[in-house]
Each structure stands twice: as C-alpha cells, then as structure tokens.
C-alpha cells in the first residue's frame with residue numbers, strides 16, 4: 835500500500851472502519867441467534883469455542899503477516915462484548931418463555 839499524505843491514509847482507514855462496522859453488525863445478528871440454542875450462561879460463554887476462535891484467527895493472522903498479539907487483543911475484546919450481548923439476549927428469551 836502506498837499513500838501520498840496522512841489524509842490519504844486516514845481516508846483508507848475510515849473506509850475499512852466502515853466495512854468493519856457492517857461486518858460486526860452481521861456478527862452480532864449471529865450471536866443473537868446463537869443465544870436461542872444455548873441452555874444456560876455457561877453455554878453462552880462457551881470457553882472452548884472462544885479458544886478455538888482465538889487459535890484459528892491467530893493462525894490466519896500469521897498467514898496474513900499481522901502480529902498475533904494484535905488479532906488476539908481485538909478478538910478477545912470483540913468476543914467479550916458479544917458474550918455480554920448474548921447473555922442479555924439469552925436472559926430476555928428465558929423471560930419471554932416464562
């Protein structure tokens with residue numbers, strides 16, 4: 835990638851951010867759907883699945899030339915936020931069933 839100014843760089847970052855927002859919104863819809871298939875909070879947290887995801891994206895990051903520390907931080911932050919969201923969704927679904 836080559837840029838001729840900081841504005842150029844920031845414009846590209848803004849475009850990528852906006853793509854990320856759309857993808858994260860799609861992911862949140864999947865997380866919401868996942869809540870319906872889980873029996874309790876421990877199933878929502880799914881630590882084994884979290885480990886699988888982190889391992890997989892770390893491998894992909896290495897292949898893409900991205901330091902694994904960066905992807906691990908980003909992914910863990912995103913998953914933590916999704917778990918909070920999924921717990922809320924899960925509680926809501928349980929309440930609706932009562």
Ligand SMILES: C=C(O[C@@H]1C=C(C(=O)O)C=C[C@H]1O)C(=O)O
Nearest residue numbers: 865868878879880883884913916
């Ligand atoms: C969406 C799920 O639930 C949670 C969210 C995950 C994610 O954002 O990747 C992974 C595991 C769970 O903590 C799932 O179990 O797949």
